[in-house]
Amino acid sequence: MRSEYDERSPRTVFETGSLARVSEEVERLNKKRIILVSDESAKNWAEQVNEQLGELVVQHIDHVVMHVPDEFSAPIVDQSKKLGIDLVISIGGGSATGLGKILALDVGVDLLAIPTTYAGSEMTTIWGRTRNGEKLTGRNQSVMPKTVIYDPALTYSLPLNISANSGMNAIAHAVEAMYAPNCSPEVESASLEGIEIFSKSLRTLVRDTSNNQVRSDLFRGSMLCGFALNNATMGIHHKICHTLGGFYNLPHAQMHSAVLPHAVHFNQSYASKQLDVIASTLNAKTAADGLWQLASDIGSETSLKNIGYHVENSDHVAEFISNAKYENPRPFNYEGVVGLLKNAFNGDRPHDES
């Protein structure tokens, strides 16, 4: 058995109603000049934070752009430096956390993150930005939030389809962590628990959106899957989604949901031990089948066709991906990626080509 960690975890506050504790957490960090970043969905919560913190908030950015284009973040970075900001607070989905991380990186300040989706970015040292049309990512300890506040009450406003797709995005982190070459026993446990929570709780959520226990469980699942993402390398599924997101700006969570069953099917014979455990957690014949069934049951995206991907682009995407160096259980080449993309485009239940 071997396991290695060099990542620190953020202080985590997890409680329904914990949005009211932002000022207490800011005091704990001893910060005095704050930039607040919130997405459009977080308007009311941003107002509550503004009220709690009063004069400590010296700047408020109330909208965000997915994948943080430089044109959007650069003026905010400059302004933050001029204002002598010492803390970023982000409230919203992965895009709000993403802008918070770029500010943490470029301004050199700490981040307090308040997530409202299951993307899991708040648990990682991974940053992402778009420069000259190209999506860049990297790892840096400085973007790991100092504090994360999980308030399940903030997820009640999530439309069911965003909850479902965002949950599938979280599951994708856990699935790829399970077959990563550096998967440790801790990552494996977190991943399996995360997958199990999402599989059960998303199905319950579809039947009962007012269930408070389920709201908490889903956030806990998201925290576990974010931990898995942070502590394992990702495989072909993430490489494909990263490339499609960068080239065609497809909606992030929906794209993950559509590609995952087919990426897993592609890897089945090369990671059968791990994928069979996932299959049994999902109570399914195969992991790919169980994931596709879950996505179908909860109304999550199953086809790239529905989200604006043009299958004619697959040559270009496959050429790009097959030239990249990427750890994946099954070695991949141009034909393999084209086939996987075709299957994710069609969105049928994963099956072997006859």
Ligand code: NAD
């Ligand atoms: P998002 O942040 O773009 O949010 C999707 C939509 O949901 C937006 O319209 C948003 O306003 C809305 N929304 C968010 N929370 C809501 C709520 N509680 N109620 C109602 N509406 C709400 O999408 P996302 O899937 O959360 O995040 C995607 C981004 O996160 C991508 O840029 C991706 O690359 C990044 N990401 C980064 C990491 C990392 O570790 N760095 C991990 C996962 C995702």
